[in-house]
Amino acid sequence: MPSHAFRPQEGPPARALAAALLAVFLLLAPAAAVHAAAGEPPGQASRDYAIGPGPLGHVLAEFAAQAGVAFSFDADQLAGIRSQGLRGPYTVEGGFAALLAGTGYELDARGGGYTLKKTPADASEIGYLPTVHVEADAIRPEDAPYRTAGSSSHISRDDIERFRGTSVGDIFQGTPGVLVGENRNSGGLDINIRGMQGQGRVPVLVDGARQETTVYRGYAGVSSRSFVDPDLIGGIDINKGPTLSAQGAGAVGGLVSMRTLNAEDIVRRGESIGLRIRGTAIGNNSGSASAPGTRSGYNVGGILGGGGGYRTDCASPSLCAGHELSGIYGTNETLDRPGTFDPKGHAGSVAFAKRWEQVDLVAAHARRSQGNYYAGKHGPTPWVDLSETYDRGFYTEIVPRLEGASRIRAGERVVNTNYDSESTLLKTRFYLPHDQELELSYLRYTSTYGQLMPSQLIWFGVVEQTENSQVTANTYTARYHWQPAGSDYVDLRANLWMTDTDSLNRNYSKAVAQLGGESYNSAEKYKRRGLDLTNTLRLHRWGEIKVDYGASGQWEDIGTTGDDEKAPKYYFRNGSRNEYSLFGAVQWKPTGSLTFDAGLRYMRFRSQDDNATVIDKNSQYCFDDDGDGECDPVYYSNRKSGTTPMASLTWEPLAGLQFYASYAEALRMPSLFESSSGFSAAPTLDSNLRPEHAYNREVGINYLKDGLWKSHDKFRVKLAYFHNTVRDYLTRTIPNTWEDNSTGVNAGIFRMRNIDSASFNGIELSGSYDLGRFFTQFGATGYTRIQTCLTGSYRRVTCTDYGIAASYVNNMIPPKWHASLLVGTRLLDRRLTLGLRGTLMGKRNAVPTYDDQTSTGGIAYAAPVQWHAYRIFDFFASYKVNDRLSIDFNIDNLTDRYYLDALSLGLVPAPGRTARMSVTLQF
Numbered sequence: 001m002p003s004h005a006f007r008p009q010e011g012p013p014a015r016a017l018a019a020a021l022l023a024v025f026l027l028l029a030p031a032a033a034v035h036a037a038a039g040e041p042p043g044q045a046s047r048d049y050a051i052g053p054g055p056l057g058h059v060l061a062e063f064a065a066q067a068g069v070a071f072s073f074d075a076d077q078l079a080g081i082r083s084q085g086l087r088g089p090y091t092v093e094g095g096f097a098a099l100l101a102g103t104g105y106e107l108d109a110r111g112g113g114y115t116l117k118k119t120p121a122d123a124s125e126i127g128y129l130p131t132v133h134v135e136a137d138a139i140r141p142e143d144a145p146y147r148t149a150g151s152s153s154h155i156s157r158d159d160i161e162r163f164r165g166t167s168v169g170d171i172f173q174g175t176p177g178v179l180v181g182e183n184r185n186s187g188g189l190d191i192n193i194r195g196m197q198g199q200g201r202v203p204v205l206v207d208g209a210r211q212e213t214t215v216y217r218g219y220a221g222v223s224s225r226s227f228v229d230p231d232l233i234g235g236i237d238i239n240k241g242p243t244l245s246a247q248g249a250g251a252v253g254g255l256v257s258m259r260t261l262n263a264e265d266i267v268r269r270g271e272s273i274g275l276r277i278r279g280t281a282i283g284n285n286s287g288s289a290s291a292p293g294t295r296s297g298y299n300v301g302g303i304l305g306g307g308g309g310y311r312t313d314c315a316s317p318s319l320c321a322g323h324e325l326s327g328i329y330g331t332n333e334t335l336d337r338p339g340t341f342d343p344k345g346h347a348g349s350v351a352f353a354k355r356w357e358q359v360d361l362v363a364a365h366a367r368r369s370q371g372n373y374y375a376g377k378h379g380p381t382p383w384v385d386l387s388e389t390y391d392r393g394f395y396t397e398i399v400p401r402l403e404g405a406s407r408i409r410a411g412e413r414v415v416n417t418n419y420d421s422e423s424t425l426l427k428t429r430f431y432l433p434h435d436q437e438l439e440l441s442y443l444r445y446t447s448t449y450g451q452l453m454p455s456q457l458i459w460f461g462v463v464e465q466t467e468n469s470q471v472t473a474n475t476y477t478a479r480y481h482w483q484p485a486g487s488d489y490v491d492l493r494a495n496l497w498m499t500d501t502d503s504l505n506r507n508y509s510k511a512v513a514q515l516g517g518e519s520y521n522s523a524e525k526y527k528r529r530g531l532d533l534t535n536t537l538r539l540h541r542w543g544e545i546k547v548d549y550g551a552s553g554q555w556e557d558i559g560t561t562g563d564d565e566k567a568p569k570y571y572f573r574n575g576s577r578n579e580y581s582l583f584g585a586v587q588w589k590p591t592g593s594l595t596f597d598a599g600l601r602y603m604r605f606r607s608q609d610d611n612a613t614v615i616d617k618n619s620q621y622c623f624d625d626d627g628d629g630e631c632d633p634v635y636y637s638n639r640k641s642g643t644t645p646m647a648s649l650t651w652e653p654l655a656g657l658q659f660y661a662s663y664a665e666a667l668r669m670p671s672l673f674e675s676s677s678g679f680s681a682a683p684t685l686d687s688n689l690r691p692e693h694a695y696n697r698e699v700g701i702n703y704l705k706d707g708l709w710k711s712h713d714k715f716r717v718k719l720a721y722f723h724n725t726v727r728d729y730l731t732r733t734i735p736n737t738w739e740d741n742s743t744g745v746n747a748g749i750f751r752m753r754n755i756d757s758a759s760f761n762g763i764e765l766s767g768s769y770d771l772g773r774f775f776t777q778f779g780a781t782g783y784t785r786i787q788t789c790l791t792g793s794y795r796r797v798t799c800t801d802y803g804i805a806a807s808y809v810n811n812m813i814p815p816k817w818h819a820s821l822l823v824g825t826r827l828l829d830r831r832l833t834l835g836l837r838g839t840l841m842g843k844r845n846a847v848p849t850y851d852d853q854t855s856t857g858g859i860a861y862a863a864p865v866q867w868h869a870y871r872i873f874d875f876f877a878s879y880k881v882n883d884r885l886s887i888d889f890n891i892d893n894l895t896d897r898y899y900l901d902a903l904s905l906g907l908v909p910a911p912g913r914t915a916r917m918s919v920t921l922q923f
Helices: 012-038 056-067 092-100 141-147 157-162 168-172 454-459 509-513
Strands: 047-051 086-090 105-110 113-118 151-156 178-180 191-193 204-206 213-216 222-225 233-240 254-260 273-282 310-312 345-355 359-370 383-385 389-391 396-398 401-403 419-432 436-449 469-482 492-505 522-539 544-560 575-589 594-609 637-654 657-668 692-706 714-727 730-733 751-754 757-770 774-789 817-827 832-841 870-880 885-892 914-922
Touching: 047 056, 056 092, 086 092, 092 105, 092 113, 141 151, 141 233, 141 692, 141 714, 151 157, 151 714, 157 233, 157 885, 168 178, 191 254, 213 492, 213 522, 594 657
Parallel strands: 204 254
Antiparallel strands: 047 086, 105 113, 151 233, 178 191, 213 222, 233 254, 273 345, 273 914, 310 396, 345 359, 359 419, 383 401, 389 396, 419 436, 436 469, 469 492, 492 522, 522 544, 544 575, 575 594, 594 637, 637 657, 657 692, 692 714, 714 757, 730 751, 757 774, 774 817, 817 832, 832 870, 870 885, 885 914
16 A cells, blocks of 8 residues: 655645745744843833723723733722723823722722722711722633632633634633533534533533534434534633532533623724624635545444455455455545645634614624545554455455554545534623613524534444535523612623524435445424523621522423434434523622632423333333224323532632632433433333432632732632532433333333443642743643443443443543643734643543443444544744734644544544634724
8 A cells, every 4th residue: 555645735825825924934033033132121101002991890900901010909899880991191090090080989009009999078088998809800701710619711712713723622622621522523512521521511601592402423422512603702711510600500510601702802992893804714624525425544444344355366356356455445535635834724704893882782704614624644543454364265365454543544534524604693782771781692603514423433434425414503692780880789680592403414324224224314403492580689797798599491392304204203302391490699708818608509390202102012101092002102201300509618818829618519400312212312111310410529729929920920820629429420321131121212222311420530730820921821630530330230340430331421531631731922022922732632541352341242332432642732823913903823733643532422533734824804
């Protein structure tokens, strides 16, 4: 087999882009050296500012950040006060004075920084505003994880643009404790937080709305998907573990809250109207989808095909006909990888915003189009071992064995990884009288994409391009906030939302048909509606007391679009589900250094399966009351309820240093997917599903300090130990010998059940250090214990660290460790930023060669995907030409590594070396 060396194409696009990059480097390098030698610019007595209107607290924080001074205040005291912003030359104190004019507050210089105090009504009145004793801006979202009694992360708009990646889930890369399942399929997000994934365990909220749908992925498992284009995201907050909020009901693993673009993300400082245009050229892809039927990789190694029957040295040509070794190897058609700087994919977005005194308006549109990407070249690339031969007299039989991580060859085009999407965002915010706000938004996402069915990648010895799958997701939200100025008893938030998702997921029908089976496309309609209410009141007796209380409700329906009328009625899910939650939480600060939080949540739910349960005529559940000779229809339904507590204690002996301990329980009611019948998985009449019950414990240390070693540096670090166990974990498994297997789809093979438990304990570190010219960010998660436990038939070992027979959990188990490190520098008066990020991933927990507890009858229906350990390095550069134009350049997977992503659901290698260049214009 000839080797295919990687040779970058030297076409006009490649030469032009390479020349442009070289020119930029030659122009910037001398200037960078001059600025590096000059050191940090000194402080200034007066400088120009251009800060747009907004809430007074945000405007003050922005001014302090630009001025480079330490500033602390109690954000609650400024709630409901707006500012017109600041433009022109000011000193630090002059700027603060201008912003605070007429607000009732004035500047107070203390401890090398600034805080606020009440403006005296007359000379005899002396009254100081109580301060929050921190030296950093308390409202910056990126600092929130280091001021929280629990683990959380924040991904900013700059982070999203810097690490957009090839797949949507790449924006989460490098976040401690967070991975993305099946990242290379569909453009959807399936977030895994500390081992918890899917079925609402980690809700993904888009402006407060849930749009998650669960997609059947063959015998290999399921994927829970949420859809949004990163170009329309303004920021992401991640809570790891249960939270006492109206929107956190059922979130046993964590909560991902995405905020779409606001007017302040688009309108430049000091302006009232803004337009942002962003375009991106994407390399390492074919530009368009391959023709249906195009194959990639070696045609060998599947469980049900391609395992043998090849012949050489035939006594006559007829004996070798149809058994030639050439059938193992693919064609050169998919080895046409373009040069590194030859972009064939593209993405773009345009966003417009207008700000009036009482109204903000945002309109944005984003589009992305990329063909099949190409795998890397260095790493566990596949090869075919032909050493096993047998002399059959008239010919030699060869039994090939596939070695390596996947069957896709090094540097080869990975078919079915193409992706096209369009998104539209309309959003407005009304600043109503009496300190009220109302935000209305509409987000439409449409996409066509190639899709690799994981189980068929494992079972069949072939990978080929299919027709595109499709999804359309509409998200509607209305968010209301009322916080009267000066009121301690009203801080009311009300959110009403609806999501409507239509999806068509195509299957590998040809491969199934070759075995004489039937395969149907999955076409579903999924609707969710939700409402949540929260109020916060504050008391000032016996210390500072804050009380949050509220309620939430959610209503879901699933059905079919009728795309495939040949499918049996039980194949597609049809059902409904509703869920309600009440919660109350108290935060008490008896002293300035101690904070105690406690609360309770009550939940109840009901589900109804609208598909009649398939019942065998010999079953105890078969009744023929109408005498038609058939079992009367029986429909599965379920109701459950429960209450869980949460509590935490935080001690801050020094400003910026916190010690905390937290205990949280949470319930997750059975999802609509788990409560309805469909192919491969369904509830059974003799097994009423119980809610999952999470028990999470965490202790940790936070440290946040500005001016640690230098007057202008910023240091943050968090170290946490977590002990998380979910009892009655819900998943698919095989039936026990004593159970009734006469009801439900595939009841004799699979059943949905509660297993004993799933546990994930470990240590997590995250932090950053910013010296101005140089900066770094780091994070790592290591698991001290991973355990999935089931007591049942055919179980020689109750608990394992790698999975359970036929269970979805098998491909949700994270590696025992993963880490990331980012280093960067700012040059040319901070206009040029250069950096490198390393992502280090441990391998998947090994499955034993003998006594494999994930298989039954010798077949692993949800075979764990054995990814290898890998190290990925991403280069990034950003140059701000002026305040209107910026250029970003990235090379992802700089070393062109061949690897499977952690939590891959199929044998799909990740993209190889990929160059991207983006240009952003802001008017």
